[in-house]
Amino acid sequence: MHIGLIGGIGPASTEYYYRALTKRHAAAGQRLSLTIANAHAPELVANMEAANVSGQAECFAGYVNQLRAGGCEAVALSSMGAHFCIKELEAVSSLPVISAIPSLESHFLTMGVTRVGVLGTTSVMQSKLYGIGSVEVIVPPAEELGKVHSNYIAMALSGAATDDQRRFFGSAGLNLYRDRGAEVIVLGGTDLFLAFKGREGDYGYPIVDSALIHAEAIARVAMGTI
Template identity: 55%
Template structure:
């Protein structure tokens, strides 16, 4: 299947999805048929903070229309934060949307963890991934503003600092001290902070689960 990716939100997240799909197709010996359209991460951040999912959905729908014209048969948002408008987008999208949230919940339902913490944007943390993961209990994040601000700063430039990494690791440890059995990376770009490092607690990567789900469709 020809897949369309809404990219650019942020640059490192796009690279994560793109490389992940390439690696899976190469390993399987199958062909990746892909079109990407660039979205502005700063514009999306403004609409996220303003709680204006309809406006962002219209922007994304325009990008999906361009990918449909290029031959794409389904599309995905390469950002967990970008899923704040996924319901509005699905209602107006010219193509089916490969929604990350049901894929994440299905994966959690199969896993061994029943009580988790979430790191990501303020909206992702406050809404417990938009209320879409009823299969687990979520420990509320107390350092909402600190995690959000550091996450957005990291995602915008596609690079993590050691200070930002410490914020995420400290927040994860604090959640585990209050009963979380694992920490879910609810922000796609968090792999920048966690890849190749041992935070001291189990990690569940939403973006990797989403890439798996997109691959399953793209290989069909």
């Protein structure tokens, strides 16, 4: 199946999805058919922070139409933050949307966990992973949500993590795990790999990368294995 990916939100996560999809297809001996539409990250951030759900859904719908015209048969967003308008996008999209939410929920059920900590944008954290109901979702204290969000957005827009950001997110995850009872820490922002990748064992807690879980689900659809 020809997959359309709405990327650029941010650029690093788009590349991360692309690498994950090509790796999965290569392992299966299959050829990846993929087209990427480059969305405007600052526009997404502005709409997220203004809770402009319908406006962002319509914006994404335009990219879906572009991808459909290019032959795509299903689409996905390369951003967990962008899922704040996923229901509204599904309602207006001219193609099926491969959401990250069901694949994350299935992954938690397979793991057998009941309490997960999440880091990401304010929309991801305040919605408790967009209402996933099979687990209890633990988030940082209210007074820390803004700092987590601002650090994440700065990292996503720059496409790189500073040492201070790596330390900040590592500590925030540890607080959720050690002090708030989370069994695993979910990287609920698809750019969080910038802070964690290659250093997962340094933090002292198990990690679930939402981008990789989502990319695996996209690959299964692309290869017709679901």
